[in-house]
Amino acid sequence: MAIKTQPVTVNLGPQHPSTHGVFRMRVMFDGEEIVDVEPVFGYLHRGSEKLAEERTYTQVVTLTDRMDYVSSMLNNHAYMLAVEKLAGIEPSPRGVWLRMIASELQRIASHLVATGFLLQDLGALGTPLIYAMRERENILDLFEMLCGARITNSYLRPGGVFMDAPDEFWPALKRSLVDILNTIDELETYLSGNEIVFSRTKGTAVLPPELLINASITGPMLRASGVDWDLRHRNPYDYYDKVQFNRILHTASDNYARYWVRVQEMRESLKIIHQCVEQIEPGPVRPSFDEIPRLIRPPVGDAYVAIEGSKGELGFYLVSDGGISPYRMHVRASSLINLTLLRDMLIGGLFGDLFVTFGSVDLNMGEVDR
Amino acid sequence: MIGLGLPRGFVVTLKNFIRPAVTEQYPDRRIGLFGAAKEAGMNPVRFLFSRPKESFKAFVGLATVPVAVKQSARFRGNEFVFFEDRCTACASCAKYCPLGIIEIVSVPGKIDAQEGESYKLEVFDIDIGRCMFCGLCVEACPYDALHMGTQFERSKYVRDSLVITKEELGAALKRPSSFYRPQFEEKTFDPFLEVIEDFHDAGRHERPSADELKRKWVDER
Ligand code: SF4
Ligand code: SF4
Numbered sequence: 291m292a293i294k295t296q297p298v299t300v301n302l303g304p305q306h307p308s309t310h311g312v313f314r315m316r317v318m319f320d321g322e323e324i325v326d327v328e329p330v331f332g333y334l335h336r337g338s339e340k341l342a343e344e345r346t347y348t349q350v351v352t353l354t355d356r357m358d359y360v361s362s363m364l365n366n367h368a369y370m371l372a373v374e375k376l377a378g379i380e381p382s383p384r385g386v387w388l389r390m391i392a393s394e395l396q397r398i399a400s401h402l403v404a405t406g407f408l409l410q411d412l413g414a415l416g417t418p419l420i421y422a423m424r425e426r427e428n429i430l431d432l433f434e435m436l437c438g439a440r441i442t443n444s445y446l447r448p449g450g451v452f453m454d455a456p457d458e459f460w461p462a463l464k465r466s467l468v469d470i471l472n473t474i475d476e477l478e479t480y481l482s483g484n485e486i487v488f489s490r491t492k493g494t495a496v497l498p499p500e501l502l503i504n505a506s507i508t509g510p511m512l513r514a515s516g517v518d519w520d521l522r523h524r525n526p527y528d529y530y531d532k533v534q535f536n537r538i539l540h541t542a543s544d545n546y547a548r549y550w551v552r553v554q555e556m557r558e559s560l561k562i563i564h565q566c567v568e569q570i571e572p573g574p575v576r577p578s579f580d581e582i583p584r585l586i587r588p589p590v591g592d593a594y595v596a597i598e599g600s601k602g603e604l605g606f607y608l609v610s611d612g613g614i615s616p617y618r619m620h621v622r623a624s625s626l627i628n629l630t631l632l633r634d635m636l637i638g639g640l641f642g643d644l645f646v647t648f649g650s651v652d653l654n655m656g657e658v659d660r
Numbered sequence: 661m662i663g664l665g666l667p668r669g670f671v672v673t674l675k676n677f678i679r680p681a682v683t684e685q686y687p688d689r690r691i692g693l694f695g696a697a698k699e700a701g702m703n704p705v706r707f708l709f710s711r712p713k714e715s716f717k718a719f720v721g722l723a724t725v726p727v728a729v730k731q732s733a734r735f736r737g738n739e740f741v742f743f744e745d746r747c748t749a750c751a752s753c754a755k756y757c758p759l760g761i762i763e764i765v766s767v768p769g770k771i772d773a774q775e776g777e778s779y780k781l782e783v784f785d786i787d788i789g790r791c792m793f794c795g796l797c798v799e800a801c802p803y804d805a806l807h808m809g810t811q812f813e814r815s816k817y818v819r820d821s822l823v824i825t826k827e828e829l830g831a832a833l834k835r836p837s838s839f840y841r842p843q844f845e846e847k848t849f850d851p852f853l854e855v856i857e858d859f860h861d862a863g864r865h866e867r868p869s870a871d872e873l874k875r876k877w878v879d880e881r
Contacts (some may be wrong), residue, residue: 349758352794417673424682431732438734438808438839444794452799453840456733480672483665584756584800 297325304333311655327636334659342619347373347586355442358657360403361600363396366446371527372595372606373448377588382577385450386528387570394559399429400600401552404652408549411649412490425473428466435459448586450576467560474556491546495635495647505631509602509624510551515543521598533565545650585614601625601652625657688724696723733838736793739809741836742829747805749779756800761787789822799840807836
C-alpha cells in the first residue's frame with residue numbers, strides 16, 4: 291500500500307444549527323468514521339460567577355435565570371436552597387410546595403425541549419419538536435401567571451417565593467397536566483415504537499456505567515446506564531421525602547435509553563405535581579420581612595447545595611464573608627460535566643450519529659459557559 | 661424491521677393534522693370573508709356583491725384586524741407605571757436594582773409641622789434600554805409608587821430615547837401589572853381596554869388601624 295489516505299478535519303460550529311447554541315467542535319474524520327473530537331466552548335461566557343460577587347443575595351437570582359435558560363426555575367431553586375443553608379433560613383411551607391410545583395413543571399419543559407431537539411437532530415424535521423414545543427408553551431403560560439415572565443422567572447426568594455399563585459393558576463394547572471400527559475402519550479406512540487428511531491438510536495454511543503461514574507456524570511445520562519442516582523431520592527431536599535415517585539432506570543446506556551429515561555421522568559414529574567397539589571396548604575409563601583430582612587447578611591462560612599436539575603446534579607457553592615453579597619459563588623453546571631465524555635461517546639462512531647449523540651446529552655450552552 | 665410502529669405514528673400525526681391550530685396570530689389576525697363582512701356591518705351576501713374587491717381580498721386572507729396577545733395579570737412588560745404623588749424619593753428602588761440603572765436626585769422640600777421633613781423629587785430616570793424587567797425595584801418600593809407596566813411594544817431607534825424621565829413616566833398611560841401588587845389582582849383588569857387615570861384607583865395597602873398606629877408610633881418609641 292503505497293498511497294496513504296489522510297483524515298479530514300472539519301470545524302462544526304460555533305454557528306451550526308445542530309450544536310444547540312454557540313458551541314464548536316473540531317472533528318477529524320476518516321471517511322465516515324470519527325477519529326478525533328475536540329470541543330471548544332466559552333463563546334457564551336458572561337462571567338456570572340464574578341458578577342454575583344457584587345450583587346446582594348436576592349439580586350443574584352436574576353443571574354441564575356440566565357445560566358440554564360431552558361430550566362431557569364430549577365436554577366433559582368438550587369441557588370435559593372444554597373442561600374437558605376448559608377443564612378440558616380427556615381422556608382415557609384406553602385412557598386416550598388409552590389417552588390416544588392414550579393421546579394417539576396420546569397423539568398417537564400426542559401425534558402420536552404431535549405426530546406424534541408433529539409428527534410430534530412435525528413432528522414425528524416419539525417413534527418416532534420413542534421409537538422413538544424406546543425406543550426412547553428402551556429407550561430410557560432403557567433409561569434407567566436405565577437411570576438409574570440416566561441423564561442427569566444426570578445420567582446424564588448430566600449425562604450419561599452415572592453407571591454402566591456393567582457386564583458386562575460390552579461384550574462389552568464389542572465388542564466395543563468391533562469394536556470401534558472396526552473402529549474407524552476402521543477410522543478410515546480409516535481416515537482418509542484418507531485422502527486426508524488430504533489435503528490438510529492439503539493446501540494449507538496454506548497457508555498459503560500463505570501466510566502460515567504468516574505467522570506461524575508449525573509442526571510438522565512447516568513440513570514440510562516442503570517445506576518440508581520437521583521438526588522430527589524438519595525438526598526431529599528425540600529419536601530421530596532413526602533412525595534412518592536418511581537425511579538426510572540434503563541440498562542442499555544445508549545442514545546435510546548437516554549431518550550426513554552427522559553420521557554418516563556416526565557410522567558413521574560406529573561405524579562409529583564399531583565401530590566404537591568394535594569398536600570399544599572394555605573399560609574404565607576415567604577417569611578415576613580421582620581424575620582428575614584431584604585438585605586441578608588449570612589454569617590461567615592460556606593454552603594454547597596445540589597439539587598436534581600433537569601440535566602443532572604445542579605449545585606451552588608456560596609462563600610460568605612459576612613457581607614451583603616457572596617464572597618464567591620461557584621456553580622456545578624451539570625451540562626459542562628456531562629460534556630466531558632463527548633470524546634468517548636463519539637470516537638469510533640459514524641458521522642451520521644454525531645449530532646444524535648450530541649442531542650442525547652442535552653446540553654445547554656448558557657450553562658456550560660455561564 | 662417492519663412493524664406496527666410506523667403506522668401508529670402516522671395515526672398520531674393524522675390526528676394532529678385535523679385538530680384546530682394553536683398558533684397565535686400577532687400583531688394582526690386574519691378574519692376571512694365572514695369576519696370582514698361583520699367588520700363592515702353587513703351580511704356576507706350583501707358584502708360580497710356590494711364590495712367585490714374587498715371580498716376577494718378577505719377571501720384570500722388579506723383582511724386582518726389588529727389583535728392583542730393574551731397575557732396574564734402579572735405580566736412584566738417593558739415599561740413602568742409611576743405615581744409621583746406617592747414617591748417619597750427614598751431611593752429604595754435605585755438601591756435594589758441589580759444593574760443600578762435608576763437615577764434619583766432629590767432636594768429637601770417643605771417642612772411640615774405634622775409630617776416632618778419631606779424630600780422633593782428632582783430627577784427620576786430609568787434607562788430601560790439596560791433594564792431586564794426583573795421587577796426587583798417594584799418589590800422594593802414601600803409606598804406603591806412604582807409598578808411594572810403591561811405593554812411591551814416599546815422599541816426605539818436610538819438608545820437615548822430609552823431613558824425614561826419622570827415627566828414621561830407621569831404622562832404615559834397607566835396600565836399597571838399586578839406583579840407584586842396584589843391589590844390589582846382582585847379586580848380583573850384588562851390591560852388593553854382599561855387605563856388607570858386617577859391614582860386613587862390604583863389602590864393602596866389597607867390603612868393601618870388606630871391601634872396599630874399607636875403601637876408603632878407611640879408605644880415602641
Ligand atoms: S426591573 Fe430590575 S433591572 Fe429594571 S430597573 Fe427594576 S430592578 Fe432594575
Ligand atoms: S422606592 Fe418608591 S417611593 Fe422610593 S424613590 Fe423609588 S419609587 Fe419613590
